[in-house]
Amino acid sequence: MDSLQGKTVTIVGLGLMGGSLALALRDCSVRLVAVEPDAATRERALAQGLVDNATADLASGVSGADLVVLAAPVGAILDLLPAVAAACPDSCTILDLGSTKGAVVAAMDRLPAGTQAVGGHPMCGKEMAGLAAAEADLYVGQTFFLCRSARTSPEAEATVEALVAAAGAQPWWIEPEEHDRLVALVSHMPYFAAAALMAEAAAVATAGEQVWRAAAGGFRDTSRLAGSEPRMIGDIARTNRAAILEALRSYQSRVGEVIALLESDDDGALSAWLAARQREHAEYRQAKGS
Amino acid sequence: MDSLQGKTVTIVGLGLMGGSLALALRDCSVRLVAVEPDAATRERALAQGLVDNATADLASGVSGADLVVLAAPVGAILDLLPAVAAACPDSCTILDLGSTKGAVVAAMDRLPAGTQAVGGHPMCGKEMAGLAAAEADLYVGQTFFLCRSARTSPEAEATVEALVAAAGAQPWWIEPEEHDRLVALVSHMPYFAAAALMAEAAAVATAGEQVWRAAAGGFRDTSRLAGSEPRMIGDIARTNRAAILEALRSYQSRVGEVIALLESDDDGALSAWLAARQREHAEYRQAKGS
Numbered sequence: 395m396d397s398l399q400g401k402t403v404t405i406v407g408l409g410l411m412g413g414s415l416a417l418a419l420r421d422c423s424v425r426l427v428a429v430e431p432d433a434a435t436r437e438r439a440l441a442q443g444l445v446d447n448a449t450a451d452l453a454s455g456v457s458g459a460d461l462v463v464l465a466a467p468v469g470a471i472l473d474l475l476p477a478v479a480a481a482c483p484d485s486c487t488i489l490d491l492g493s494t495k496g497a498v499v500a501a502m503d504r505l506p507a508g509t510q511a512v513g514g515h516p517m518c519g520k521e522m523a524g525l526a527a528a529e530a531d532l533y534v535g536q537t538f539f540l541c542r543s544a545r546t547s548p549e550a551e552a553t554v555e556a557l558v559a560a561a562g563a564q565p566w567w568i569e570p571e572e573h574d575r576l577v578a579l580v581s582h583m584p585y586f587a588a589a590a591l592m593a594e595a596a597a598v599a600t601a602g603e604q605v606w607r608a609a610a611g612g613f614r615d616t617s618r619l620a621g622s623e624p625r626m627i628g629d630i631a632r633t634n635r636a637a638i639l640e641a642l643r644s645y646q647s648r649v650g651e652v653i654a655l656l657e658s659d660d661d662g663a664l665s666a667w668l669a670a671r672q673r674e675h676a677e678y679r680q681a682k683g684s
Numbered sequence: 685m686d687s688l689q690g691k692t693v694t695i696v697g698l699g700l701m702g703g704s705l706a707l708a709l710r711d712c713s714v715r716l717v718a719v720e721p722d723a724a725t726r727e728r729a730l731a732q733g734l735v736d737n738a739t740a741d742l743a744s745g746v747s748g749a750d751l752v753v754l755a756a757p758v759g760a761i762l763d764l765l766p767a768v769a770a771a772c773p774d775s776c777t778i779l780d781l782g783s784t785k786g787a788v789v790a791a792m793d794r795l796p797a798g799t800q801a802v803g804g805h806p807m808c809g810k811e812m813a814g815l816a817a818a819e820a821d822l823y824v825g826q827t828f829f830l831c832r833s834a835r836t837s838p839e840a841e842a843t844v845e846a847l848v849a850a851a852g853a854q855p856w857w858i859e860p861e862e863h864d865r866l867v868a869l870v871s872h873m874p875y876f877a878a879a880a881l882m883a884e885a886a887a888v889a890t891a892g893e894q895v896w897r898a899a900a901g902g903f904r905d906t907s908r909l910a911g912s913e914p915r916m917i918g919d920i921a922r923t924n925r926a927a928i929l930e931a932l933r934s935y936q937s938r939v940g941e942v943i944a945l946l947e948s949d950d951d952g953a954l955s956a957w958l959a960a961r962q963r964e965h966a967e968y969r970q971a972k973g974s
Contacts, residue, residue, distance in 0.1 A: 671883060
């Protein structure tokens with residue numbers, strides 16, 4: 395399937411990710427169906443003309459789908475996969491948007507032969523959740539990881555690539571293990587670093603200091619990820635524990651190096667360390683084209 | 685001085701902070717003089733009509749000033765203070781914009797009697813430096829810390845409050861020690877947390893992993909402060925070492941708690957920890973009115 399035109403796409407979960415995907419697909423001549431347990435969210439999506447049909451019933455929602463997108467936390471995706479595989483047509487492709495891929499792709503491998511399933515992870519989002527936070531251009535220009543499972547045919551690959559293109563994202567086919575190791579470093583560990591920062595600042599604020607009044611743009615950005623959905627992060631931690639722990643232990647050592655550096659009172663070493671970080675930041679921004 | 689109208693304001697250093705202040709004051713009917721060692725920056729500022737006069741000579745630049753603003757890293761401020769006090773008129777007020785206040789205010793205390801000097805620290809900035817990065821609204825709505833020294837008269841207080849108002853910022857009179865403790869927590873420690881994150885990610889990138897390609901918005905924000913000017917951060921570290929070390933040691937313990945939590949495999953404790961961080965983030969954002 396080189397294009398989604400005329401196809402039926404069922405999005406399971408109309409939160410930030412599913413809702414933003416629906417917004418991005420609205421002008422692509424696809425029939426959009428939502429499976430969403432919350433009645434108010436279903437009504438809102440129908441009233442806005444965001445989807446053509448919305449139901450709380452998974453089996454009926456996926457029964458006519460060419461592509462089913464599971465836009466839910468990883469734990470929910472693992473629960474949903476067998477039921478979706480049982481209820482969707484044989485020709486249908488299942489794609490998930492979960493934040494970790496090892497456990498999901500392993501679950502896809504165990505689906506009945508003939509099922510088409512691809513692991514996906516768009517590298518976009520924000521700390522706000524829910525359909526109200528959805529944006530049509532959330533995926534535009536962002537990396538969209540894709541992982542083949544034992545249940546991925548060339549046709550299923552083409553279908554999910556068509557979806558990624560329609561959303562404006564950049565596909566990156568990757569092995570689940572490499573994905574999970576990379577996102578542990580660039581996403582999960584930074585979440586825990588931000589959350590530890592928030593815990594420390596909040597403890598001092600609770601002790602009576604005017605921390606929030608003093609906090610400015612630097613604190614805002616460095617702590618932003620602490621606002622992430624606990625359920626999403628909990629599922630990430632449960633399904634990528636080893637890689638996150640490895641990254642966090644290395645990070646803790648780096649913080650220890652900083653402490654030793656400041657304790658040493660070695661001005662030359664400090665200056666070199668600070669300059670190296672600025673240089674790395676510039677290299678990183680240059681690699682991102684900004 | 686309730687208003688700066690008709691007064692001469694000399695800004696020493698036309699970088700991001702000094703340049704943005706000049707932009708903010710351009711429509712306030714003040715005479716603006718810049719002391720800036722870089723000839724190209726002086727020419728650019730004059731060509732843009734940003735300042736009425738620009739010189740590399742400190743003594744002549746401050747000789748007719750009603751208010752001198754030292755917009756430089758803390759080390760340079762400490763070097764500049766005696767010379768500025770010697771060259772400026774008796775009625776002139778000296779304000780610095782340095783990131784730490786203990787050492788600067790102590791240096792102000794040692795200036796000759798009759799000098800008027802106030803410690804200042806606007807809580808704004810970005811990881812880009814230089815006049816080219818300056819913005820007229822950089823100070824708007826931001827906290828502007830002010831510290832009385834032994835050389836601060838009521839008139840000097842009124843003068844710097846007029847400047848803060850003209851820049852659109854919010855004044856916060858504070859003791860230097862409380863300032864340095866608070867910014868160690870909300871600004872300096874977050875810098876080192878971001879820089880340690882950058883060090884870790886860059887080390888893995890150098891080892892051959894496609895780290896930058898995988899990095900998205902979460903990494904971008906959490907690591908942003910790593911791009912800060914080494915000279916500025918070095919001066920901060922040298923003049924606020926004890927408070928930064930205390931904050932970093934507490935932070936390292938928090939990271940250790942996270943590691944122990946993930947190692948424990950205790951789902952209930954993890955969920956509670958994640959929910960507490962999201963709640964604290966919401967409380968912080970509410971305190972900031974967003």
